[in-house]
Amino acid sequence: PYLVPVVILIVGPATWVEKFPEARGTRQSPVDIVTSRASSGGSAPPLVWRYSVNHPRSVVNPGYCWRVDENGYDSELRGGPLGSDVYKLQQWHCHWGSVNGEGSEHTVDGRAFSGELHLVHWNTSKYNSFTEAAGQPDGLAVLGVLLMVGSKHDELDKVVRLLPYIQHKGDKVTFSEPLNPANLLPKRIAYWTYPGSLTTPPCTESVTWILFKEPVQVSAEQVRLNLCYYVNGKNV
Numbered sequence: 001p002y003l004v005p006v007v008i009l010i011v012g013p014a015t016w017v018e019k020f021p022e023a024r025g026t027r028q029s030p031v032d033i034v035t036s037r038a039s040s041g042g043s044a045p046p047l048v049w050r051y052s053v054n055h056p057r058s059v060v061n062p063g064y065c066w067r068v069d070e071n072g073y074d075s076e077l078r079g080g081p082l083g084s085d086v087y088k089l090q091q092w093h094c095h096w097g098s099v100n101g102e103g104s105e106h107t108v109d110g111r112a113f114s115g116e117l118h119l120v121h122w123n124t125s126k127y128n129s130f131t132e133a134a135g136q137p138d139g140l141a142v143l144g145v146l147l148m149v150g151s152k153h154d155e156l157d158k159v160v161r162l163l164p165y166i167q168h169k170g171d172k173v174t175f176s177e178p179l180n181p182a183n184l185l186p187k188r189i190a191y192w193t194y195p196g197s198l199t200t201p202p203c204t205e206s207v208t209w210i211l212f213k214e215p216v217q218v219s220a221e222q223v224r225l226n227l228c229y230y231v232n233g234k235n236v
């Protein structure tokens with residue numbers, strides 16, 4: 001019998017600590033939300049947001065899903081766990097799994113969802129740029145929206161219908177159709193919040209996570225469109 005060379009390629013989170021020491025930190029994301037251990041919101045002020053609607057946006061294929069850049073247009077996120085600082089939406093993107101039902105980054109009581117939207121904001125009260133804020137413990141605030149298969153999401157479809165045009169990493173398409181990122185959020189805005197990190201390298205511990213409790217429904221076709229274009233960063 002011939003000797004078969006066995007090469008074990010170790011990629012993914014397990015190797016991130018070698019290159020990104022932050023990944024060894026004490027506030028790493030994503031986490032499993034153990035609902036029984038979450039404390040009640042207490043006296044936190046309401047979380048408020050405002051986004052601009054009628055400005056051109058670009059959808060980019062960064063290689064692991066799709067990302068919509070806000071191109072610096074005005075927006076505001078404040079209140080809740082964010083103290084007196086005002087945050088601005090930089091970009092929003094999604095995480096889908098390779099199989100339906102296991103795409104989310106966060107899990108709730110061990111349960112994964114079909115996908116997870118992230119609206120990434122940075123602290124404009126304290127820092128001068130997204131890049132600077134991304135290195136600070138109170139620099140970023142990410143709104144997380146859990147996605148489950150159900151009825152079609154019309155606002156999200158404004159992006160999903162463009163995916164066939166950005167099938168390769170680096171592809172970008174600009175659209176000027178009015179879109180309100182607030183329409184991507186669930187109706188009920190109860191949320192869990194915890195101090196965490198970027199979920200991808202460099203895993204910097206600079207994110208105040210705000211994960212909405214209520215999942216948002218997207219159609220099976222919308223999940224399929226995402227899956228067939230983005231399976232673990234490879235275009236299939």
Ligand SMILES: O=C1NC(=O)[C@@H](c2ccccc2)S1
Pocket residue numbers: 118120142197198199200201
């Ligand atoms: O919420 C997150 N999702 C990601 O892909 C991470 C990230 C990494 C760099 C910039 C913006 C976001 S943090």
Ligand SMILES: [Zn+2]
Pocket residue numbers: 093094095118199
């Ligand atoms: Zn993300």
